Amino acid sequence: MLPEPHQILDVVKETQAEYTFRVAYDKPTQYNQFFQLSIPKVGEAPISVSGKGNGYLEFTMRKVGRLTEGVFGLDKGDTLFMRGPYGNSFPVADFEGKDLVVICGGTGMSPVKTVLTHFMDHPEISKSVHFIVGFKDINSVLFTDALKTFSEQPKFRTTYCLDNSEAPGFHKGFVTQYIKNVPFADFDDYNVAIVGPPMMMGFSAQECLKNGADPKKIWVSFERRMSCAVGKCGHCKINDTYVCLDGPVFNYTKAAHLFD
Template sequence: MDNSVYSYDPMESPEAVAAVKNLYVPQPYRIEKIIRHTLMEWAFRIPVDFEGGFDKFVEVSLPLVGECPISISDFGEGWIELVIRNVGRVTSRLFELDEGDTIFLRGPMGNGYPVKEEFVGKNLTVIAGGTGVAPARSVVNYFMRNPDCIQNMDVIVGFRNRDMILFHDDIEIWKQKFNTIVTLDDGDPEQGENVGLVTAYLDQLNYEEPENHHYVIVGPPMMIHFTVKGLLDLGAREDRIWVSHERRMACAVGKCGHCRVGNTYICIDGPVFRYDQAKHLVD
């Protein structure tokens, strides 16, 4: 499916016009499963009739309430999973729903990580903080399910404290397959917990073959800024670092202007960008 907004051509046949999905119109989908990771972050498993993508996103809406962009945290044949944080009008109403209830989706939207085009057969490091672990999760899980497709993988994820850790089961599997570091801002070293920001553990990564090493960074703007700086200081290449600016998005079709930075529309051109092409995008 083409993510661009469809423009009507009177020379096209009615069948061709009908075949194009209208990205302005939300479609109903049923919530199959709700996983309550923390008090504030829940995962919604939803059967869908479209293919998900690595940090692509959908617009989630409720009639008479509103809509908001949510990144796809994982996906498979016929389903996607959305991790939603209860922080606003729409999300608070979503937290009132139960399994079997209906929500409305538009999408999928945006340009995600080039997993199959760029990462397969390479060294990959995924660094994510807080709810930023959600959109990065599909990338890690792809190589967890297809370990022969990656040369080497490192994962660093950071959370505020142990009560805010997401994806406990996934992380335990990641630890078995990859070099995985979990660090907490408010941790307890006496209980074997890593303490500190994700940037404190960058020196534990392998920076050999910089032309063959890609980095995925997802999190708050300041975390991305200092993580990129740390990676560059340690020898990473700008054109091998991929960052997400999804926090800016709103309408998802480049009309509201909320995500526009210069001539760039985050919702259409992103939300994932190669750092050397997007370092001018200041959040």
């Protein structure tokens, strides 16, 4: 519950609006968990882990409010306060030994990047990884080095797209247009992870179902719903569900009733 100080080890500019902050941290976290990042007398906000390694975590954020405005003023060597981790995670252990489909939009790639990296680093634990990600335009593309690396992996089938334009290595259109290329009928066992804006997740899940996916095999993450992380503010409450306490990851059999 109490924020603790952590040193910023590095800052990487992803786009004009998004930066990745590498922060010193040496405790275990699960895939897709989030932390409350804060600056004293400025505020705090829930931010998902976009990368992790020996002695550090990474957080990728967009400048959209007081807290992120303050964080963007910090640099390597400065202190950022954190409390967490919070939330549940994708059932990565259950994903192993099967085919995996990951569909995300924009900054929705941040919370699943650690999952993708896990399967890239351990190719022996998956049959295949079908990865579809969409961005608004070429200037909004995140994690360019990681995208290139993922596309070079023998077990990865990558589709990168831009909403209304084309560029080398990118298709034109929304992620939903390319879900039909995922061979669900050929999979013996599989899982689907979807992260992005609520409307994008809803349409993507529907497109997966249309192409034969089992709803019990689909997982979504309601990243934008959280605020206090401990179920007190009510900001993330949907019907009787507190996303920060029960999620943010939900199986689609539950999530289908949470979309609004």
